[in-house]
Amino acid sequence: MVSLFLKPLNLNFQIAHFTHNLKHHILTRAMSSSSPPSQQCIFQLRLNPLSGDSEWVVIQENDEQQPPKQPLLAATSYLDMLNDSSRNKAFRDAIDKTITKPCHVLDIGAGTGLLSMMAARAMRLGDMTVGSGSKGMVTACESYLPMVKLMRKVLCTNNMERHIRIFNKRSDEVEVGVDVPSLADVLVSEILDSELLGEGLIPTLQHAHEKLLVENPLTVPYRATVFGQLVENTYLRRLHDLYNNESEVLDEIKLVPKGMGNILSVKRRQYAMHCDAITKEVKLLSEPFKIFDFEFWKRPESCRETELCIKAVSDGNVHAVISWWILQLDSEATIFYSTAPNWINIPTIENELVASLPGAQYWCDHWKQCVWFIPKDGLPVHKNHDVYLQATHTATSISYEVKTSPQKMDFEQYGLCTEDCQVFLSPERIAIYGDSSWRCLMLKSIKNAVQHMDDPLCVVADDSIFLAVAVASLSKTSKLITLFPDLRWKGIEYLRSVSDANGFSIDRVEIATIKNLLLTMSNSNQRKIDLLIGEPFYSGIENMLPWQSLRFW
Structure with missing residues (x-):
């Protein structure tokens, strides 16, 4: 379990210092136990040890669950992005060049509010008092509530909360005339993944041009x-x-x-x-x-x-x-x-x-x-x-x-x-299954485990195709139960298709039809398990250190 503590950040909004300060404050506060729990917004990355699936779980501020005494800082995409000084400088220069007068700026997928603050600064909104007659405004859309809470704290720390209006909505849920008074003149947004389109860039731009932006708007990025x-x-x-x-x-x-x-x-x-x-x-x-x-x-x-x-x-x-x-x-x-x-x-x-x-x-x-x-x-x-x-x-x-x-x-x-x-x-997984050294070690371990067993009951505790085929092939008298938490019946159909080529009978294999992968004696006809086997796996989990993704029990 990895916890990322995102707290009020004492940000100096000079972009040259911004990412250094951000990293410093997150690191020092995340590793400190002196900050009161009420100041914490916690993201925890939890890994399913059977399937390898991972997900971010939000621990609310009033949660009874307490963070670990020495939480680990996960290398999240937010931190990586905010510490990318080249990206930040490019966006800052482009925003300063594009926004030369007060106008209505729309920031879609605002995250921590960095681009919104850049736009507000380009219009010099922070130098203007409330009621000064300026027509400049920034509308920031962010659908992820924990990030909205963080953005509010970041804006407050930078004295920009009066100049940036936050909507905890997707941009296609924002209505002109209801949520905002007018169409936006400028779009600033960074909703890009490595493939470019995976975060919904095209449908987001389509809706924005149809409903939220003036004709021929200015945009950062441009292309x-x-x-x-x-x-x-x-x-x-x-x-x-x-x-x-x-x-x-x-x-x-x-x-x-x-x-x-x-x-x-x-x-x-x-x-x-x-x-x-x-x-x-x-x-x-x-x-x-x-x-x-x-x-x-x-x-x-x-x-x-x-x-x-x-x-x-x-x-x-x-x-x-x-x-x-x-x-x-x-x-x-x-x-x-x-x-x-x-x-x-x-x-x-x-x-x-x-x-x-x-x-x-x-x-x-x-x-x-x-x-x-x-x-x-x-x-x-x-x-x-x-x-x-x-x-x-x-x-x-x-x-x-x-x-x-x-x-x-x-x-x-x-x-x-x-x-x-x-x-x-x-x-x-494809690469591992084709690795002769890895296969040799796994097969040797299985042979050593089953060689002295008569009619063993074996349970494959995860989605390992290789282990299921290997156990059924090496122990001709074994009874095999597979959990297959993600593959489920697809896994059994696969085993049925390759059984002849591997010399085992599919009659000796069954998938456990159980809730929450909780195996009981009733699933094995009151027999105790002779061999519990699983494949310790490593997959490219984006937000964890490699040794933190090794889970098996």
Whole structure:
């Protein structure tokens, strides 16, 4: 359990000092036990030890549950973002350049209120007394109540509570003439994830332009552009290609039997990753290419499709499309922010990006690059030959298909079937299941546990596909109960499909139909368990330190 204490922050609203002070005060107060509980708004990250799912739980100020004596500070996206000085400076410069006179500014997804305060300062609202006749105002929308409470304290500490009106609502719940007196002249917002669209950027902008903004409003940011690059990388292939990984393993367990190459796979979507960590192993098969532009200053379309002809710069197999985005924060194209990997020389992509990108050398944890896996072994390409990329975006995501001819993609070439027993796993789990050393250790442990047991009752306590198949295969007389807290009946259908290939009878396997995963003697016909087994797992949980995500009991 990780607790993050967000308290009144003694912020000096000089942006050069802001993030340092923010980090200092959160750290010192979070680790201090002297502050009264009534001053605390606590976020706790709790992990389900069976499924690996995590969620933020809000402990209200009047909660009877007391925080731990020495709480740990989680590396939340809010802290990472607020300590990103390059991001903060880019937004500050763009807001100062865009807002040159008193006006109505709308901040959507206001969070801690940083952009709202920047807008208020740009209009010099803090220098004006109430009733001075200024028409400047800032409307801040934030739907997450604990963050609203924090924002109020931050604004109060910075003496800006009179100049920024907060709504604990989604922006599409705000009504002009009811909540606010007029349409907004300027939109400042930062509702971006690593994929750009995942936090609802498009529907939010659509509603804002239809209901909340004047015609042709000013916006910060002004535009976002998504770029991509074709790469070859063995590590990325191992994150999704279990069929070929398993063919290199010298054991008898077949998680992906021959002819069932798609039964275990990752979902066809983009995955956020720090690609700088694998720079040395990446082989670039194309130059960077522009995929989509998204304009903030006008209403965006919900869906678009484009097809690009890309010339390969080297022979190889395309294992993935790595993508990133660049923000143009001002209309004159002088202020930019990029999430590109370090190997990208940004100014060479387009002449308009010659301006230096502040902070490109710094580590950014809240935004990453995105990886789109090419199925199986990837797509073979040859130097100077054309490769065709078909890109489609919906209101919340971007997807790709890569091919060597302009014809419509034939999904059969990748074996992308839609089997009823198909199970989707995380890339990390796919990579682990294809790791021969890991499998050898797990199988050795299971053999040692069951070799002297006659007709053992074994219980798999989590969603481990590997352990269920391994126990059923290695102990031909065992009775196996699986909890499968997330997979449930999907897991049993999978086991039924691979049972013949692994030499066990599905009659010896059952899923426990129990509430809250509470196993009792009635579930085992009054038999006691001989072997309780689970797979200690590690997954890329964003807001926890690695050793805090290891849970098993």
